[in-house]
Amino acid sequence: MLDSEGEVASALMRAQSCMILCHVMPDGDAIGSSLALARALTRLGKKVKLVSVDPVPEVYRFLESEIRFEPASTITREAMGLYETLVFLDCTHKDRIGSLADLIGPNHFIVNVDHHTTNSFFGHVNYVDRDAAAVGEQVLRIIDRLGVSLDEDMAKSLYAAILTDTGSFRYENTKPRVFRVAARLLEAGAKPSEISEAIYESRSFSSLKVLGLALTTLKTTAAGKVAWMTMSREMLVDAGGSESDTEGIINYARAIRGVEIGLFFREVEASTTRVGLRSRAVVDVSMIAGEFGGGGHPRAAGCTVHLPLKEAEKVVVQRAVRAVREAFPDAGGGTGTGGEGGDGGC
Ligand SMILES: [Mn+2]
DSSP, rough: OOOHHHHHHHHHHHOOOEEEESSSSOOHHHHHHHHHHHHHHHTTTEEEEEEEOOOGGGGGGGGGGSSSEEGGGGHHHHHTTOOSSSEEESSSSSGGGGGGGGGGOOEEEEEEEEETTOOOSSSSSEEEEETOHHHHHHHHHHHHTOOOOOHHHHHHHHHHHHHHHHHTTSSTTOOOOHHHHHHHHHHOOOHHHHHHHHHHOOOOOHHHHHHHHTTTTTETTTTTTTEEEEHHHHHHHHHHHOOOGGGHHHHHHHTTTTSSEEEEEEEEEETTEEEEEESSSSOOOHHHHHHOOOOOOSEEEEESSSSOOOHHHHHHHHHHHHHHHOOOOOOOSSOOTTTTTTTOOO
């Protein structure tokens, strides 16, 4: 069932034309990996198109060169039909590319490269490595197999992919191998200080205003093991921000001492709420996200709940409380009914 980078490289060598597809709300890994692979395939003389359903967040725009993302709005069924091979990067399911999934034809050859535990093996080739810190790491192996030498732009993009998916080399997925890969990328021209500054120290004014509002909603329960924040559409408008300004806010919930699960709830529509989940060390939040139709990694996951903000907050917080009670049966912190989920308070 599982394929390797070798199978991906062979499939890509055979392909004349490839469309590389990036998931909705693309992150640094999806963007960096896509750009690097597109560059390598272009160097091999392939016809390549790079598509992102949602706009590339401003902080990652510096990674684009003559290789750029095209908006999904320009892609018709006919346009997609011009590409025989579709490469999905960092996508657990086919529908992670949003409305573009409807344009896939019966003759498309699908290559699935991912590192999520919840990947559904939807491709003809499935290179799923749950141990990879980022898809960027897998793409580097593919580029090696393709026989393309790493250039500075590829190195920069792959470094950004790995930097962001390891939380700046802080998360559990930061294995010794990751530093060896990073060292190789530096040798190929990636500049850590420039990349970090572009990604982490070039924030918009509105994103900090959004963060400020989110922090005012911070609550904890289950003896401080679950912490969460909410963001209504109205708050986002008040802060003059957009949804991309909410990226990373969830990490503040998990950063509190003693918190095992951090949650962030964002109202998308009147009865649609986007939920981000993070855990510190024990609880597998991808399981919780999966119960609500989402997925992700054990320490970072997400789901979209078709409930109004307040109700989504209540049910997911209750579920998180149950998870920490199961994980820490001796920790106390309440009556065990799990009914105080929405009340918050410290
Ligand atoms: Mn990733």
